Amino acid sequence: MINEPSILKRAVAELDHEVGHNRLVEERDLPQLNYIKACIKEAFRLHPFAPFNFPHVSMRNTTVAGYFIPKGSHVLLSRPGLGWNPNVWTDPMRFDPDRHLDAERKQVVRSDNELRLLSFSTGRRGCPGVVFGSTITTMMLARMVQGFTWEVPQNESGVNLVENHDDLALAKPLVVIAKPRLPQHLYLKG
Template sequence: MWNEGERNIKDDLLDELMIASIDNPSNAIEWAMGEMINEPTILKRAVDELDREVGRNRLVEERDLQKLNYIKACIKEAFRLHPFSPFNPPPVSMSNTTVAGYFIPKGSHVLLSRPGLGRNPNVWKDPMRFNPDRHLDADGRQVFLSDNELRLLSFSTGKRGCPGVVLGSTITTMMLARMVQGFTWEVPHNESGIKLVENHNDLSLAKPLLVVAKPRLPQYLYQKNLKRMKY
C-alpha cells in the first residue's frame, strides 16, 4: 500500500514523465517543423545531415542519434523559442538562499519563466529568430537538449531535474529525424508559408500544422515499417 507521501511522489513523477516525454516533445516537433519548412535552407541542412550520417537505404535508428547534431540543434532551438508551458513546475526552497543576487526565503515556491529565459535578449542574440546554429560550436561537441546553465528550460536540470529527460530527448530526436528523413515537406499550394502564431491560451500553435508530405525513401522501407506496426 502507498502512504500519502509516497503517493504524492508517484503522482509527481508520473506528471513529469507525461509532460516531459510526450507533451513537451510533440509541441517542440510541431513548432520545429513549421519553422524549418518556412526556412528551406535549415530544412535542407537537416536533410543533408541525415543523408550523410544515415543514408536513404534504411530508417534512422537510436544508435544514429549521437551523430545528428544539427537535428538536435533544431529541436533545442524549438525548445528555446517555443516552450510547451509558460512556467516550470515550482520547486520549494528548503532553506534561505541567494541565487543570482536574489534572496529566496525558506519555503518559497520558485517559478521560472520559460519564455523569459529562452527569449532573453541579454542572453540570446536576435532571440525571436529561429537559428539552430546558436547551439552548435566549432569543436563539434554533442548537442544536449537540456541546458545546465538555465539559458533555456526544456526538461529542467540539476539534482531534482525531470526524470524523463533521457527518454524525452530520445523520443523527440527520433521523431523529428524520422519525419525529416522519410518525407519531403511543403506548404499547401494555396499558402505562401506556415503561419507561426501562438495560441491565446497557451504557447502551442494557434492552428494545427497543415503541410504536404511526400515519400523520399525507397518504397520497401515504408512497407516494412507498416508490417511492423500491424504486429
C-alpha cells in the same frame, strides 16, 4: 524548419550523409546526428512543451540576479521568458540551431553552466525522463525529415507559429504537405 529552408536542407543533408536512403534512421544513428539534435534543442528553446518548471520553495532568504527572494517563497521559472529573452539569447526569436553547436559546428553543446535552457529542468530534481524524451523527440524529427520532403501549400506563405494565449499550442492548425522521399518499401503498408 519549414519556414527556414536552409536549415531543413542542412538537416536532410546530415541524414542523407549519415544514414542514406536505403533504410530508416535508427537509434544507433543518433550520436552522429548533431545538427538534428541542435534543431531539437532550438525547438525546445523557442517552443517549450510546458510554460513553467515545477515550483520550488526557497529554503532561506537569498538574492538571485539582484532580486531578493524571501525564505518560503514559491519560485517558478517561465520557460518562454527564458528562451525568448534578448539578455540571454542573441536574436532570440530566430530559429538558429547553430547556437547549440560547438565552435566547429560539429558537436552539440551538452552542458549549460549558465542554465539558459531548462526544458527538462536540471539537477537532482530534473526530469527523470530527459534521456527518453530527448531520444524519442530526436527520433521522431529525424524520421520525419528523412522520410518526407516538407512544404507549405501554394496559397500559404509559411507556417504560422503564433501560439494560443491560453496555452503553447498553435493558434491555427498546422497545414503542410509531406511527400515521400525514400524507396516505397520503407514505408508502412496499411
